[in-house]
Amino acid sequence: MIEANALTKRYGATTAVNELTFTARSGRVTGFLGPNGAGKSTTMRLILGLDTPDAGRVLIDGVPYRQLKDPLRTVGAMLDATWRHPGRNGRDHLRWLAATNGLPEKRVEELLELVGLTSVAERRAGQYSLGMLQRLGIAATLLGDPRVLLFDEPVNGLDPEGMAWIRQLLHTLAADGRTVFVSSHLLPEMAQTAQDLVVIGRGRLIYQGTMDDFVARTSAHGVRVRTPHADELRAALTGQAEFTEADGAFVVSGLDSDRIGQLAFDAGATLHELSPITGSLEQAYLDLTREAVEFPAAVSPEAAR
Numbered sequence: 001m002i003e004a005n006a007l008t009k010r011y012g013a014t015t016a017v018n019e020l021t022f023t024a025r026s027g028r029v030t031g032f033l034g035p036n037g038a039g040k041s042t043t044m045r046l047i048l049g050l051d052t053p054d055a056g057r058v059l060i061d062g063v064p065y066r067q068l069k070d071p072l073r074t075v076g077a078m079l080d081a082t083w084r085h086p087g088r089n090g091r092d093h094l095r096w097l098a099a100t101n102g103l104p105e106k107r108v109e110e111l112l113e114l115v116g117l118t119s120v121a122e123r124r125a126g127q128y129s130l131g132m133l134q135r136l137g138i139a140a141t142l143l144g145d146p147r148v149l150l151f152d153e154p155v156n157g158l159d160p161e162g163m164a165w166i167r168q169l170l171h172t173l174a175a176d177g178r179t180v181f182v183s184s185h186l187l188p189e190m191a192q193t194a195q196d197l198v199v200i201g202r203g204r205l206i207y208q209g210t211m212d213d214f215v216a217r218t219s220a221h222g223v224r225v226r227t228p229h230a231d232e233l234r235a236a237l238t239g240q241a242e243f244t245e246a247d248g249a250f251v252v253s254g255l256d257s258d259r260i261g262q263l264a265f266d267a268g269a270t271l272h273e274l275s276p277i278t279g280s281l282e283q284a285y286l287d288l289t290r291e292a293v294e295f296p297a298a299v300s301p302e303a304a305r
């Protein structure tokens with residue numbers, strides 16, 4: 001479990017993380033979202049003791065990172081997958097990491113297999129593609145068999161197959177009872193990966209809870225209805241529900257699809273479509289973060305300078 005409590009970090013006049021409180025639970029994949037500059041990387045560095053908070057604290061399984069007895073056996077983190085020793089091959093890279101960190105070397109072969117790099121393990125990491133480097137980075141985080149895992153943008157630059165593989169892996173790690181804390185800019189991917197969410201804007205918490213609750217908050221609710229008998233349907237809905245019409249379809253709010261179907265039937269309107277509009281993570285995220293974006297799209301780059 002990761003517990004941040006009133007965590008604050010300033011860089012000069014910038015408050016990168018501002019009294020941030022959240023929990024990432026074990027056995028869950030927690031997505032960490034926020035607009036550019038919101039403070040995600042700073043928070044990750046604070047969790048890992050790479051930076052010192054100005055106020056507040058963050059605990060990993062009840063202990064600050066710097067006081068962990070065996071940090072690499074407790075926490076695995078991939079903050080930048082592109083780092084590697086260019087001259088070393090994948091296998092030697094992992095062996096070197098294991099040896100220099102007092103971790104069991106016998107896990108290296110097992111992890112190469114797990115991340116699908118066994119066949120290229122002899123190839124120099126300098127020649128690895130981004131996808132292969134991500135896999136190598138993930139193998140490195142798992143060397144110490146840690147209970148808590150942090151990944152910053154793990155699917156960046158990956159093809160759909162690579163993304164699906166990471167998604168599956170993160171689910172497996174969480175199902176094992178581990179804490180998996182992951183940031184990503186790719187919302188559709190996050191929607192399929194995370195069960196819980198922590199959303200921040202300008203260093204502050206703006207949402208903490210389950211993915212399902214978050215998506216349910218979206219403003220995009222209603223039922224989309226198409227009919228060749230628009231006049232009949234309009235008459236049936238008037239006074240019964242709020243609705244808008246655009247592109248040959250009605251969007252009805254305040255009535256469920258069963259009721260709308262019945263009203264249409266009673267009015268003699270044939271339905272060609274009757275589909276509830278379910279919220280998306282993207283919509284809910286945009287609704288929530290609109291206020292918190294550091295440089296809103298409405299502000300021109302000149303004005304923001």
Ligand SMILES: Nc1ncnc2c1ncn2[C@@H]1O[C@H](COP(=O)(O)OP(=O)(O)OP(=O)(O)O)[C@@H](O)[C@H]1O
Nearest residue numbers: 011014015016034035036037038039040041042043
């Ligand atoms: N070492 C530093 N020195 C000065 N300012 C910093 C430093 N690190 C981060 N900041 C500032 O703190 C704020 C938060 O930055 P951070 O990198 O944590 O955001 P982020 O959410 O990870 O952004 P992105 O999604 O763009 O990576 C930004 O305004 C950034 O400019």
